[in-house]
Amino acid sequence: MTSETALWWARRDLRVTDNPALVDATATGRARAVFAWTPALHRWSGRRTAHLARVLWQLRDGLGGSLAVRKGDAADVVSQAAQEAGATVVFAAKEYSPAGVAEQEAVAAALRADGRELRFVGSPYAVAPGRVVKADGTEYKVFTPFRDAWRQHGWRAPAAAPNLDALEAWGPHADDIDLDQRAAHGDTNDPLVSTPEFREDRILAALDDFLDSDIATYGTDRDRPDLDRTSHLSVPLAYGQVHPRTVLARTARIDGDGARVFESELAWREFHADVLHHYPDARRASLRPVLAEGDWVTGREADEAFVAWRDGRTGFGLVDAGMRQLQHTGWMHNRVRMVVASFLVKDLLIPWQRGANHFRRTLMDYDHSQNQLNWQWVAGTGRDASPFFRIFNPSTQADKFDPQRRYIERWVPEIDTPEYPAPMVDHKEARAHTLELHQRAKDSGAR
Numbered sequence: 001m002t003s004e005t006a007l008w009w010a011r012r013d014l015r016v017t018d019n020p021a022l023v024d025a026t027a028t029g030r031a032r033a034v035f036a037w038t039p040a041l042h043r044w045s046g047r048r049t050a051h052l053a054r055v056l057w058q059l060r061d062g063l064g065g066s067l068a069v070r071k072g073d074a075a076d077v078v079s080q081a082a083q084e085a086g087a088t089v090v091f092a093a094k095e096y097s098p099a100g101v102a103e104q105e106a107v108a109a110a111l112r113a114d115g116r117e118l119r120f121v122g123s124p125y126a127v128a129p130g131r132v133v134k135a136d137g138t139e140y141k142v143f144t145p146f147r148d149a150w151r152q153h154g155w156r157a158p159a160a161a162p163n164l165d166a167l168e169a170w171g172p173h174a175d176d177i178d179l180d181q182r183a184a185h186g187d188t189n190d191p192l193v194s195t196p197e198f199r200e201d202r203i204l205a206a207l208d209d210f211l212d213s214d215i216a217t218y219g220t221d222r223d224r225p226d227l228d229r230t231s232h233l234s235v236p237l238a239y240g241q242v243h244p245r246t247v248l249a250r251t252a253r254i255d256g257d258g259a260r261v262f263e264s265e266l267a268w269r270e271f272h273a274d275v276l277h278h279y280p281d282a283r284r285a286s287l288r289p290v291l292a293e294g295d296w297v298t299g300r301e302a303d304e305a306f307v308a309w310r311d312g313r314t315g316f317g318l319v320d321a322g323m324r325q326l327q328h329t330g331w332m333h334n335r336v337r338m339v340v341a342s343f344l345v346k347d348l349l350i351p352w353q354r355g356a357n358h359f360r361r362t363l364m365d366y367d368h369s370q371n372q373l374n375w376q377w378v379a380g381t382g383r384d385a386s387p388f389f390r391i392f393n394p395s396t397q398a399d400k401f402d403p404q405r406r407y408i409e410r411w412v413p414e415i416d417t418p419e420y421p422a423p424m425v426d427h428k429e430a431r432a433h434t435l436e437l438h439q440r441a442k443d444s445g446a447r
C-alpha cells in the first residue's frame with residue numbers, strides 16, 4: 001500500500017459492485033473519483049442526460065459523496081483532476097467503441113505529457129472485444145461459433161468490494177455539474193411515462209427477481225411483448241450500473257434452457273462489440289450493401305414515410321405500438337424493435353442509418369455498438385445478419401407474438417376507431433418490390 005493518491009476515472013462503469021477499476025484505485029489506500037461531463041453529451045436527449053444525472057447522483061451517494069462530476073473534455077477534466085489530487089496513476093475501464101477509444105487515447109496523451117499514467121482495468125464486457133479469436137488468430141464472423149468460443153474462453157469471477165474508506169472528498173470546483181438540477185430538468189422538458197430505475201441496489205434486486213420468476217420460461221416468453229418478461233437490464237448495462245460478469249455469475253447457478261438462452265443474448269451484446277472493434281466503419285457504413293444506391297427512397301416521399309413511422313402512424317398495429325412505446329418510455333421490446341426496423345428498411349426502403357439515428361435520440365438503453373449492429377442485422381447488411389430476403393410481416397408477427405392484441409391495444413388504444421390510419425403500404429406488394437430490387441442489385445453486381 002502506498003500513501004499516494006490514485007484517481008478513478010468513472011466512465012461507462014457507474015457502479016460500486018463488481019468494479020475492478022474502482023477496486024484497484026482504492027486499493028492504494030487513498031483515492032479520488034471523477035466523471036467527465038463531456039460536450040458529446042449535448043447531443044443526448046434531455047431524458048437521457050436527466051437519467052445519467054440520476055445515475056451519477058446515486059453513484060456519488062454510494063461513494064459517500066466523493067465523486068466529482070465536471071464539465072469539459074475528458075482529457076482536460078481527468079488530467080486536471082489527476083494534478084489536483086496529486087495522482088500519478090489513473091485507473092479506468094477500457095472502451096472499445098471508436099468514440100471511446102479516441103477519448104481514452106486523448107486522456108492517456110494528456111496524462112503522459114504531465115508524467116502520469118492511464119491504467120486500464122476491465123471493460124464493459126465479460127470478455128473484452130478482440131479476445132475471442134479463431135485458431136488462426138482471426139475474428140469470428142458468425143455468431144454461433146463466436147458464442148461457443150466465448151463460453152469456452154470464460155470470464156473472471158465478480159470483483160471484490162472496493163475500499164470505500166480510501167475515497168477522499170473534493171472541494172467545490174468551477175466546472176462542477178449541478179446533478180440535482182440536471183436530474184430534474186429532463187422530467188419537465190421531456191416527460192416519460194416511467195423513468196428507468198437508477199439505484200444500483202434496486203437494479204440488482206430486480207435482476208434477482210427476474211432470475212427467480214422469469215428465467216425458466218425466458219426461452220419462449222422473451223418474444224412476447226404482451227407478457228413483458230425480459231430482464232430490462234439493457235438500460236443499467238448501457239451505463240455500466242451492472243456488469244455482465246455479475247449477471248453471468250448468477251445465471252451459472254441456474255439449470256435449464258431459459259438461463260442458457262439468456263446467456264446467449266448477453267453473448268450477442270459481446271459479439272456486436274467485437275464486430276465494431278474489428279470493423280469501426282460499421283458504425284455508419286453497411287458491412288455488406290444490399291440494394292443499389294439509387295433504389296433507396298429519398299426526398300419528400302422518404303421524409304413523409306419516416307415521420308409516419310416515427311410517430312407510430314403507419315396503420316400497422318405492432319409497428320405503431322412499438323414506436324409509441326419508444327416515444328413514451330424510451331424502451332422497446334426486442335421483438336418489436338426487429339419488426340419496426342424491418343418495416344422501415346424493407347417496406348419503406350429507407351436506409352437503416354436513418355432509423356438508427358432516431359433510436360439514438362430516443363432509446364434510454366442506447367449503446368452505439370448494439371444499436372448500429374442490430375440495425376445492420378435487421379437490414380441484412382451486417383456481419384452475421386438476417387438474410388435480406390427475410391422480411392418481417394408486421395401482421396403475422398402481431399398474431400404470433402401478441403395474440404390477444406394486449407400490447408397493441410395498450411399503446412394504440414384507437415386501433416379499431418376511424419381515427420386510426422389505414423395501412424400506409426400494401427405489405428405484400430412492398431415485399432415483392434423490395435425483393436425484386438434486391439435481385440436486380442445482385443444480378444448487376446451492385447452488391
Ligand SMILES: Cc1cc2nc3c(=O)[nH]c(=O)nc-3n(C[C@H](O)[C@H](O)[C@H](O)COP(=O)(O)OP(=O)(O)OC[C@H]3O[C@@H](n4cnc5c(N)ncnc54)[C@H](O)[C@@H]3O)c2cc1C
Pocket residue numbers: 222230231232233234235237238265266268269272332333334335337338341359363365366367368370371372374375378
Ligand atoms: C434495431 C435494434 C436496435 C437495438 N438497439 C439497442 C441499443 O441501442 N442498446 C441495447 O442495449 N440493445 C439494443 N438492441 C437489442 C435489444 O433489443 C435490447 O438489448 C433488449 O430489447 C433489451 O431488453 P432487455 O434488457 O429486457 O433484454 P433481455 O431479453 O432481458 O436480454 C438481456 C440482455 O441481453 C442483451 N441482448 C438481448 N438482445 C440483444 C440483441 N439483439 N443484441 C445485443 N444484445 C442483446 C442485452 O444486453 C439485454 O439487456 C436493439 C435491437 C434492435 C433490433
